[in-house]
Amino acid sequence: MYAKLEQRAFLAMLVLVSIVFAFLMQPFWAPIFWACAISVIFYPLNKRLLQRWPARRNITALVTLVLCVVLVVIPVLGVATSFVTEGVALFQKVQSGQVDPSSYVDKIRHAFPAVQSLADRFDVDLDNLKQQAVQALTGAGQFLAKRALAVGQNTFQFFLNLGLMLYLAFFLIRDGDAMVAMLIRALPLxxxxxxxxxxxxxxxxxxxxxxxxxxxxxxxxxxxxxxxxxxxxxxxxxxxxxxxxxxxxxxxxxxxxxxxxxxxxxxxxxxxxxxxxxxxxxxxxxxxxxxxxxxxxxxxxxxxxxxxxxxxxxxxxxxxxxxxxxxxxxxxxxxxxxxxxxxxxxxxxxxxxxxxxxxx
The missing domain is CATH 1.20.1440 (de novo design (two linked rop proteins))
Known part of the structure; x- marks a missing residue:
């Protein structure tokens, strides 16, 4: 009886500690997830390298991670930077009046009279739709501008998360088999x-x-x-x-x-x-x-x-x-x-x- 009570108390504490640990890791869920994803995607490459150099687990994991950075991380960062730059430039043109989104909607409406008749049949207010389109484009531009400003202000946080992701990915690539075996042994499924x-x-x-x-x-x-x-x-x-x-x-x-x-x-x-x-x-x-x-x-x-x-x-x-x-x-x-x-x-x-x- 006392042994069962001890076992149940231990299991309850195990669940409690696991939940608290999950909340502790909550700010880092995105880096952890992408580290797991990178390790899963590039694991076959690391396995091939290990077949050539079976005694160099650290070297093969590092080479795999470097290839990941060159093939994935750097291109994604470059495209994202260019996207934000052009998006902010477009938003500035909309604000200055160089680009008028409402004029595009008006041109489409005048060029296709059937659109107006179809909108009247279904009680769709095209003027309201035009205003919503302008607001959506303006809101998207503001969002990009704020995100660009936030990234600039939180550069340290961004690179910290990137570094944590790559750091964890290295160990997951190197020790993935052992970690999976440990989880299989620990989980009661x-x-x-x-x-x-x-x-x-x-x-x-x-x-x-x-x-x-x-x-x-x-x-x-x-x-x-x-x-x-x-x-x-x-x-x-x-x-x-x-x-x-x-x-x-x-x-x-x-x-x-x-x-x-x-x-x-x-x-x-x-x-x-x-x-x-x-x-x-x-x-x-x-x-x-x-x-x-x-x-x-x-x-x-x-x-x-x-x-x-x-x-x-x-x-x-x-x-x-x-x-x-x-x-x-x-x-x-x-x-x-x-x-x-x-x-x-x-x-x-x-x-x-x-x-x-x-x-x-």
Whole structure:
């Protein structure tokens, strides 16, 4: 009796300490998550290096991390910096009156009279819609300006988080196998289940991050390229915006290139508008329709609609990190229920069979 009481008290304290530790780590959840993601994605590369130099775990982990910084971190920082710079410049032009977003809406309305009649039929106030569009663009510019100012003021915090992420990623890459084995030994879920869940975590993390980022970079690069060819101002800015929006399945970059093509039709640039529309449908859109199911849906083994809703939910809850966290949670949810149905359904099916055999 006393031994059971001690065991329950210890388990209660274990849960309490774990919860407090989780709250302690809460400010660093983003660096921790991305360190785990980096280690999962680059682990196969580190494993190949270890096959050549099995006694140099520190060196191979460091080489893997350096390649990660060169291939991923530095390009992302460069694109993000250029995006914020061009976004702030556009916001300043809107404030100074050099760019008038409402005039674009007016040109589209005058060029397409059917839009006005359709809006009247559904009681849509285009003037109010125009004001909301201007406010949204102004708000986006203000947000970018504030974020740029915040990054400038919190440069130390930003580089601290980046350093913590890379520091943790080094140890996860070097000692990942040992850490996973320790977790499998510690967690009370059953070794086979835990291996399945860790395998699912690695599989989905690689698929969502590599797949979504590859699709986003491809669509953003193609969108920025066609904007640059057609002479549309701010091709880098709009390319990055399309890359970010393409993280949302089924919607993506079309939120940018479609309105721009309509505007080009409205101002009489029929050739440019047609080229952009065809390029958006058959090139940018085809990338999403072909690459995303192959890179994301197939590896995660999730239906497209589950990927869509989990991505949107992840973005709403966790910000930009949610494009990876959302599908990951959905995949773990599905994995848990698959384990439950497999094991408990088998037990229920075996129970009647055993009772029938005992009656005989």
């Amino acid at each position: 059953g070794d086979e289940r835990e291996r399945l869940l860790f395998s699912k975590f690695a599989e989905v993390t690689r698929a969502t991050i590599k797949g979504n980022l590859l699709v986003a970079m491809t669509q953003g690069a193609l969108g920025g390229l066609i904007f640059w060819i057609l002479g549309i101002p701010g091709p880098l800015l709009w390319g990055v915006v399309m890359a970010v929006l393409s993280l949302i399945p089924a919607v993506g970059a079309g939120l940018i290139w479609l309105p721009v093509s309509l505007y080009l039709y409205a101002v009489g640039d029929v050739m440019e508008a047609t080229v952009l529309l065809l390029f958006g449908v058959f090139v940018i859109g085809l990338v999403d329709n072909i690459l995303r199911p192959v890179l994301v849906g197939r590896d995660t083994k999730l239906p497209d609609y589950v990927v869509l809703f989990s991505t949107l939910g992840g973005l709403a809850m966790f910000g930009i990190t949610g494009f990876a966290v959302g599908p990951l949670l959905a995949a773990l949810f599905v994995a848990f229920w698959q384990i439950f149905m497999r094991e408990f359904s088998d037990e229920e099916n075996r129970a009647p069979a055993l009772s029938e055999s005992s009656d005989e």
